[in-house]
Amino acid sequence: MDALIADTAKRIYADHADDTTALWQALEDNGLSRAWVPDELGGTGLELSDGFALIRQSAGEQASVPFAETLMAGYLLATAGAEMPDGQITIASSRQYSATEVPFADRADHVLRLQQNQIQLFKVENAQIISHVGSDPVATIDFAPLTPVSSHKAAAWLTPEIYQQLGAVIRTAQLCGTMQYQLELTLEHTSTREQFGRPLTKFQAIQHLLAEMAGELATSSAALEGAIQSFSLDAAPDAIAVACAKARASEAADIVSRHAHQAHGAIGYTGEYSLGRFSRRLWQWREDFGNEFYWGKQLGEQFSRTSSGGLTEDIFGEVNG
Amino acid sequence: MQQFNFPFVATNQEETQLRNEVRSFLKAELDSGGYQPSADCWMTAASPEFSEKLGTQGWLGMTWPKQYGGHERTTLDRLIVTEELLAAGAPVAAHWIADRQTGQQIINFGTEEQKQTLLPKMAAGKSFAAIGMSEPQAGSDLAAVRTKADKTATGWRLNGRKIWSTGAHLCDHMIVLARTSPAEGRNRQIGLSQFLVPLKTRGVEVSGIDDLSNHVHFNETLFEDVDLTEDALLGKEGNGWAQCMGELALERSGPERFLSTFILLEQALTVLRGKLDNQGLITLGQLIAKLRSLRIMSRGIARQLAQGIPSDTEAAMVKALGNAFEKEVVTATRRLLSTTPTNEWPAGLAALLDDAVLKLPANTLRGGTTEILRGIIARQLGMR
Ligand SMILES: Cc1cc2nc3c(=O)[nH]c(=O)nc-3n(C[C@H](O)[C@H](O)[C@H](O)COP(=O)(O)OP(=O)(O)OC[C@H]3O[C@@H](n4cnc5c(N)ncnc54)[C@H](O)[C@@H]3O)c2cc1C
Numbered sequence: 001m002d003a004l005i006a007d008t009a010k011r012i013y014a015d016h017a018d019d020t021t022a023l024w025q026a027l028e029d030n031g032l033s034r035a036w037v038p039d040e041l042g043g044t045g046l047e048l049s050d051g052f053a054l055i056r057q058s059a060g061e062q063a064s065v066p067f068a069e070t071l072m073a074g075y076l077l078a079t080a081g082a083e084m085p086d087g088q089i090t091i092a093s094s095r096q097y098s099a100t101e102v103p104f105a106d107r108a109d110h111v112l113r114l115q116q117n118q119i120q121l122f123k124v125e126n127a128q129i130i131s132h133v134g135s136d137p138v139a140t141i142d143f144a145p146l147t148p149v150s151s152h153k154a155a156a157w158l159t160p161e162i163y164q165q166l167g168a169v170i171r172t173a174q175l176c177g178t179m180q181y182q183l184e185l186t187l188e189h190t191s192t193r194e195q196f197g198r199p200l201t202k203f204q205a206i207q208h209l210l211a212e213m214a215g216e217l218a219t220s221s222a223a224l225e226g227a228i229q230s231f232s233l234d235a236a237p238d239a240i241a242v243a244c245a246k247a248r249a250s251e252a253a254d255i256v257s258r259h260a261h262q263a264h265g266a267i268g269y270t271g272e273y274s275l276g277r278f279s280r281r282l283w284q285w286r287e288d289f290g291n292e293f294y295w296g297k298q299l300g301e302q303f304s305r306t307s308s309g310g311l312t313e314d315i316f317g318e319v320n321g
Numbered sequence: 322m323q324q325f326n327f328p329f330v331a332t333n334q335e336e337t338q339l340r341n342e343v344r345s346f347l348k349a350e351l352d353s354g355g356y357q358p359s360a361d362c363w364m365t366a367a368s369p370e371f372s373e374k375l376g377t378q379g380w381l382g383m384t385w386p387k388q389y390g391g392h393e394r395t396t397l398d399r400l401i402v403t404e405e406l407l408a409a410g411a412p413v414a415a416h417w418i419a420d421r422q423t424g425q426q427i428i429n430f431g432t433e434e435q436k437q438t439l440l441p442k443m444a445a446g447k448s449f450a451a452i453g454m455s456e457p458q459a460g461s462d463l464a465a466v467r468t469k470a471d472k473t474a475t476g477w478r479l480n481g482r483k484i485w486s487t488g489a490h491l492c493d494h495m496i497v498l499a500r501t502s503p504a505e506g507r508n509r510q511i512g513l514s515q516f517l518v519p520l521k522t523r524g525v526e527v528s529g530i531d532d533l534s535n536h537v538h539f540n541e542t543l544f545e546d547v548d549l550t551e552d553a554l555l556g557k558e559g560n561g562w563a564q565c566m567g568e569l570a571l572e573r574s575g576p577e578r579f580l581s582t583f584i585l586l587e588q589a590l591t592v593l594r595g596k597l598d599n600q601g602l603i604t605l606g607q608l609i610a611k612l613r614s615l616r617i618m619s620r621g622i623a624r625q626l627a628q629g630i631p632s633d634t635e636a637a638m639v640k641a642l643g644n645a646f647e648k649e650v651v652t653a654t655r656r657l658l659s660t661t662p663t664n665e666w667p668a669g670l671a672a673l674l675d676d677a678v679l680k681l682p683a684n685t686l687r688g689g690t691t692e693i694l695r696g697i698i699a700r701q702l703g704m705r
């Protein structure tokens with residue numbers, strides 16, 4: 001990512017660590033919440049990869065705001081050539097199980113959903129906060145009595161599957177950002193905490209936990225990059241690259257959070273210490289838009305089609321002749 | 322925190338062209354009975370004839386200078402060829418080490434004469450090389466090697482014993498890590514040197530060791546008062562440890578660290594297509610997600626190596642993840658096949674599965690154990 005953008009974002013998060021309203025205002029004022037809205041629609045028109053990097057970075061910050069969701073909303077509205085309203089926008093259908101459990105639905109200014117080829121924006125008053133594995137607030141919405149405040153015809157290629165794929169890659173970027181945070185936090189903790197007269201980092205068992213975490217993070221990041229490279233503002237992404245990314249990172253999230261807690265000991269199990277909040281993000285995001293088993297099944301279907309030439313062709317690329 | 326770098330490398334048209342060439346060659350070879358696909362082919366399936374054919378195709382020494390019989394192609398081109406050979410389970414073990422590391426080591430450190438006489442033969446698939454690092458007392462703790470070389474009037478005299486050298490019985494040369502001066506206190510990495518030793522020399526005795534499946538593929542090599550010429554010293558006296566680490570980086574960075582069992586999955590799928598239940602589909606899909614991620618990392622390493630960016634830790638990481646994946650493939654394939662009676666399996670599949678199972682214990686040991694690799698990653702993280 002452009003170092004200037006990254007630094008700007010980092011400074012904003014640091015300056016407004018305790019005040020999400022001021023934080024959001026600063027993100028908006030600096031054009032970051034409109035990263036994926038093109039210039040001509042009043043946005044910042046950043047590269048898609050820059051937006052993904054911002055999303056990844058935001059997932060390693062303490063603040064709980066629908067930044068990723070708002071970026072996704074900007075992307076979706078842009079594909080319909082529609083302008084994006086100010087404020088926070090969250091998106092429906094984020095969970096594989098239910099389209100009505102929506103993070104931040106109780107506080108975001110708008111909720112976006114894709115319904116019959118229409119991108120609809122709602123003002124939601126009836127959201128009911130529910131208890132949830134994640135640490136971000138999640139609320140259920142009853143869409144039945146609601147009429148959209150605006151509705152825009154989606155591009156023909158923007159099917160529900162592609163909506164889900166976009167969400168899956170965004171969650172993958174968040175998973176990577178959170179796993180990186182956990183690795184760094186665990187490294188810091190184990191370097192300072194001493195037992196038996198030496199820092200925990202000196203125990204080989206602890207070293208190996210962290211080495212494994214680093215490997216899971218790196219391989220998830222590689223898969224994420226593959227998926228991001230296949231995105232554009234005006235065409236469907238590579239479904240296989242997306243499926244691999246979400247499947248890999250969701251699986252990694254399990255290992256990384258498990259090892260992070262193991263290396264932390266009891267302090268990591270408290271509500272006050274940040275590790276747990278970040279684990280809860282991982283446990284929510286790994287499910288959102290399909291977990292590793294959901295995407296594994298999609299991939300399995302793709303790669304065991306009877307019409308396929310062979311695994312070599314499928315993995316390394318079809319060639320003619 | 323220290324980051325690990327795996328730049329994304331997109332595919333291009335020429336790449337597809339090269340893949341196409343290798344694949345047609347392999348298909349023709351397979352159809353004409355030129356080889357039987359096997360698991361772990363790069364380590365255990367040696368066929369000097371097949372290696373020579375690859376040499377003729379220009380697929381050995383691909384990145385080496387043309388003046389030494391190489392082809393001056395990119396690291397990525399080499400990666401494409403090796404991926405295809407591994408995916409097909411082709412018998413590539415004879416030349417694998419020479420092509421992967423020994424040739425490059427000679428390019429970096431050899432004399433002009435060594436380059437001119439040895440490299441063209443290696444690139445032609447007519448001369449093979451072995452790795453002489455491990456010793457009975459020096460495994461993971463490589464700096465504990467006791468083999469030693471003493472200066473003589475005409476060169477060096479080598480004494481000692483190397484063990485586990487893959488394919489040495491087929492090789493003309495071995496790069497031997499030996500002590501040339503005492504360690505300095507606790508620093509045992511000092512005083513080591515590399516030697517390029519012709520194996521058909523008086524005093525050298527190579528004897529095969531049966532592996533677990535009773536095949537001879539690795540060897541013990543005894544060096545008894547072996548007189549070497551001066552130029553057998555590879556690189557600088559006392560620089561052996563650093564050179565050896567460079568060699569290990571080449572040894573660890575390739576796709577053979579995650580594709581050793583791929584052929585098993587490929588062949589199993591011929592009977593499983595269209596028959597997998599949901600659990601089977603999930604199992605298969607999760608393997609695919611891992612494999613694709615490893616490939617992205619592996620291509621990133623190839624790009625970095627081509628740019629001269631050191632990637633040792635990245636290679637250690639891919640090897641650790643890749644070796645675990647190779648084991649997982651075998652377990653998963655057993656699970657996927659478990660509901661299909663063996664009499665419905667295609668010919669050769671049962672043998673291939675047995676083969677993979679028998680070879681599997683070695684993958685997390687050779688080239689540095691998983692524990693050692695994790696130690697390397699932990700060091701990069703600043704923990705040691
Ligand atoms: C099939 C095969 C082919 C090979 N080919 C070659 C070859 O061509 N040339 C060559 O030189 N060598 C070769 N080797 C040898 C290989 O490099 C060694 O097996 C490897 O380095 C491990 O050494 P070791 O077998 O002595 O095991 P050891 O070093 O004794 O290790 C045994 C166990 O202890 C663990 N251990 C050791 N030290 C530590 C530590 N510090 N911390 C934590 N755990 C530790 C290891 O991880 C392992 O689990 C080959 C090995 C195999 C299996």
